[in-house]
Amino acid sequence: xxxxxxxxxxxxxxxxxxxxxxxxxxxxxxxxxxxxxxxxxxxxxxxxxxxxxxxxxxxxxxxxxxxxxxxxxxxxxxxxxxxxxxxxxxxxxxxxxxxxxxxxxxxxxxxxxxxxxxxxxxxxxxxxxxxxxxxxxxxxxxxxxxxxxxxxxxxxxxxxxxxxxxxxxxxxxxxxxxxxxxxxxxxxxxxxxxxxxxxxxxxxxxxxxxxxxxxxxxxxxxxxxxxxxxxxxxxxxxxxxxxxxxxxxxxxxxxxxxxxxxxxxxxxxxxxxxxxxxxxxxxxxxxxxxxxxxxxxxxxxxxxxxxxxxxxxxxxxxxxxxxxxxxxxxxxxxxxxxxxxxxxxxxxxxxx
Numbered sequence: 397x398x399x400x401x402x403x404x405x406x407x408x409x410x411x412x413x414x415x416x417x418x419x420x421x422x423x424x425x426x427x428x429x430x431x432x433x434x435x436x437x438x439x440x441x442x443x444x445x446x447x448x449x450x451x452x453x454x455x456x457x458x459x460x461x462x463x464x465x466x467x468x469x470x471x472x473x474x475x476x477x478x479x480x481x482x483x484x485x486x487x488x489x490x491x492x493x494x495x496x497x498x499x500x501x502x503x504x505x506x507x508x509x510x511x512x513x514x515x516x517x518x519x520x521x522x523x524x525x526x527x528x529x530x531x532x533x534x535x536x537x538x539x540x541x542x543x544x545x546x547x548x549x550x551x552x553x554x555x556x557x558x559x560x561x562x563x564x565x566x567x568x569x570x571x572x573x574x575x576x577x578x579x580x581x582x583x584x585x586x587x588x589x590x591x592x593x594x595x596x597x598x599x600x601x602x603x604x605x606x607x608x609x610x611x612x613x614x615x616x617x618x619x620x621x622x623x624x625x626x627x628x629x630x631x632x633x634x635x636x637x638x639x640x641x642x643x644x645x646x647x648x649x650x651x652x653x654x655x656x657x658x659x660x661x662x663x664x665x666x667x668x669x670x671x672x673x674x675x676x677x678x679x680x681x682x683x684x685x686x687x688x689x690x691x692x693x694x695x696x697x698x699x700x701x702x703x704x705x706x707x708x709x710x711x712x713x714x715x716x717x718x719x720x721x722x723x724x725x726x727x728x729x730x731x732x733x734x735x736x737x738x739x740x741x742x743x744x745x746x747x748x
Contacts, residue, residue, distance in 0.1 A: 438465035452585035468582030488588035493596035510556035520556035533569035624651035675701035
């Protein structure tokens with residue numbers, strides 16, 4: 397049988413990504429201070445075991461400068477930070493509490509924040525330039541005392557998530573982070589009223605550091621609700637467990653094990669086993685421009701019940717395309733991607 401082929405032309409650089417966290421909590425001492433709150437002094441009480449009571453004033457976390465109470469530590473590199481906001485005093489519908497990544501303690505600093513508000517639900521907020529205007533994305537309605545927030549940094553991408561149980565997470569939005577390390581990471585509280593303190597209760601605060609590569613591959617969950625894992629599987633093999641809604645449409649949701657790569661390559665892999673959680677569960681090899689959910693990519697896949705498929709997205713956040721590649725037969729389902737300059741070719745030969 398002749399190999400099925402699909403050809404896709406790219407006209408820009410592509411990094412190689414193939415498609416766990418073993419956590420350790422940061423032990424650095426934390427600093428607590430008021431940032432431009434107008435003279436009203438806040439309070440921070442460390443209750444132990446990742447629990448804090450934080451009282452903060454300030455007119456808002458918004459516009460071109462912020463006014464709030466901040467409990468933070470310095471950090472460098474990737475992280476996965478999570479906390480339960482178990483209670484928030486409603487001093488204003490826009491009183492806020494949550495996790496914040498910040499370049500400095502200047503009021504007009506660059507930041508990215510995943511927050512709970514008094515009466516307006518979850519909010520992912522960010523300021524991309526010092527003194528610039530703030531932006532936000534709504535994250536749905538929260539339901540105290542079950543309002544979990546999460547901020548994840550992988551390279552230059554910072555993503556905000558929300559949850560009602562601390563186990564199943566929903567992505568709100570992502571932003572590119574360009575500030576140099578070390579940066580500041582911690583808990584933020586604003587009353588949205590310069591003359592009033594707002595009390596927030598935090599529980600299960602953790603800063604988790606991703607582990608090193610497995611068999612040379614780093615791993616990440618992209619836009620997935622449930623944490624996946626990547627483990628070594630004899631020789632240079634990998635066992636990858638992932639969730640996610642699909643690799644399709646304008647945004648992908650899946651687990652990746654990846655390496656950065658430049659130049660031409662011939663990438664081959666045998667998909668030995670695949671759980672058929674859905675007829676369109678998928679596994680294979682992919683070349684991808686970035687870890688953003690809407691990234692350009694070209695992917696040769698094995699599906700749960702629908703055979704091989706060559707999928708690609710030609711523009712960032714554009715619609716996906718698919719070419720069928722015939723039936724597959726586990727445990728001997730080989731997939732292959734070849735890059736020759738700006739041409740990417742996908743094949744599924746019966747033997748490689």
